């Protein structure tokens with residue numbers, strides 16, 4: 668993926684690097700596209716993702732190898748040399764990006780993927796056309812207008828007031844645990860979705876819940892993550908893991924969670940070959956929920 672900044676007259680472009688985003692002017696991007704045998708009109712596929720403090724409009728363009736050049740690794744390394752950066756999987760980049768860049772890249776990823784998957788009108792079957800900003804697609808044949816969609820998702824950190832419940836899906840990186848998450852069903856409120864998801868995934872009945880914060884999340888498609896803290900009553904802590912949804916789940920103490928929170932990214936194996944458990948990066952709202960819980964528990968244990 669590559670991003671660029673558009674000023675009223677001058678354009679600059681960004682590309683993913685290992686630790687930062689690089690910027691290029693429009694003329695430079697045109698040169699790069701030409702050099703790699705690409706049609707410079709591909710710039711029209713870019714989407715508006717934000718604007719700088721100096722009121723420069725920022726656009727993003729997908730330069731991933733699948734969309735731009737053949738998958739041969741020579742092209743990839745040539746492009747990395749040309750751009751003086753490195754392609755990196757977006758999820759891995761989350762451990763290195765700051766909050767502002769993460770938000771820009773999440774928007775870019777979500778919008779670019781949405782356009783890629785909504786090329787045709789569901790009513791007429793005809794091709795749809797992107798507007799300049801990329802905020803919608805229009806079908807000239809049926810006049811249908813399509814706007815980018817987001818799915819509402821609840822994410823809940825359940826606590827029994829002394830421990831918190833963390834779980835892992837088999838698709839998570841080895842050793843990583845997170846809070847419980849799930850898509851809201853049509854017709855559900857946020858509160859109903861939290862209660863249903865917690866009951867479905869670990870068989871617990873939530874007795875109180877408190878909203879914390881929200882986050883846009885672009886994996887695998889655009890979601891609006893709504894994060895909550897929930898508690899279960901004493902004597903209501905027996906977990907029944909739904910093995911179709913989760914690999915495992917368990918209660919963790921304040922000390923265990925506080926230690927895991929200090930680990931930055933996947934830790935190395937212990938001497939016996941096991942991996943100490945670790946938590947999602949700061950860019951994920953799960954991290955915030957867990958951090959908030961640690962803060963609250965620490966201050967109440969200091970008061971005790």
Ligand SMILES: NC(=O)C1=CN([C@@H]2O[C@H](COP(=O)(O)OP(=O)(O)OC[C@H]3O[C@@H](n4cnc5c(N)ncnc54)[C@H](OP(=O)(O)O)[C@@H]3O)[C@@H](O)[C@H]2O)C=CC1
Nearest residue numbers: 818820845848849850884886887890892947951952953954
């Ligand atoms: N930012 C963060 O901190 C975190 C974000 N997440 C995100 O939360 C999201 C939900 O978590 P997850 O546990 O997977 O959700 P669920 O527990 O709801 O399980 C996923 C299943 O829900 C069904 N489903 C219902 N509606 C949708 C929809 N709109 N899109 C896709 N699947 C749907 C699918 O089932 P079927 O196959 O039967 O159709 C899918 O396999 C994920 O996108 C995940 O990346 C998760 C944890 C942390």
Ligand SMILES: [Mg+2]
Nearest residue numbers: 847848849912
């Ligand atoms: Mg889930």
